[in-house]
Amino acid sequence: MWTFITQLLVTLVLLGFFLVSCQNVMHIVKGSLCFVLKHIHQELDKELGESEGLSDDEETISTRVVRRRVFLKGDELQNIPGEQVTEEQFTDEQGNIVTKKDHTSTPKP
Numbered sequence: 001m002w003t004f005i006t007q008l009l010v011t012l013v014l015l016g017f018f019l020v021s022c023q024n025v026m027h028i029v030k031g032s033l034c035f036v037l038k039h040i041h042q043e044l045d046k047e048l049g050e051s052e053g054l055s056d057d058e059e060t061i062s063t064r065v066v067r068r069r070v071f072l073k074g075d076e077l078q079n080i081p082g083e084q085v086t087e088e089q090f091t092d093e094q095g096n097i098v099t100k101k102d103h104t105s106t107p108k109p
Helices: 002-048 074-079
Strands: 083-091 097-105
Touching: none
Parallel strands: none
Antiparallel strands: 083 097
16 A cells, blocks of 8 residues: 555656656747747848847838939820829827828829
8 A cells, every 4th residue: 555655656746847847848949939030030130121229129110212203205294194192190009190191093084
């Protein structure tokens, strides 16, 4: 009887050590995976030219302004369809005022 209780207690202790070891292994794997993903993220930021001075909690918002200059001769202006621009302003979740512009071309008559 005492042999059975002793074996049962030893088995429970070994099972406890096994579970703690599994938790430690999972913690190490999680930390390694986070490190690798953060390193890949930093390399992609460098490759894409993102700002290195920002922390992970800051959000980068960038805009690109494209300006086109078109030179037309005489009657070419009549063949170009018109364009209508509508603007809509709203406030986002952070309290910033955002202006949305929609460009639509009007069909030629």
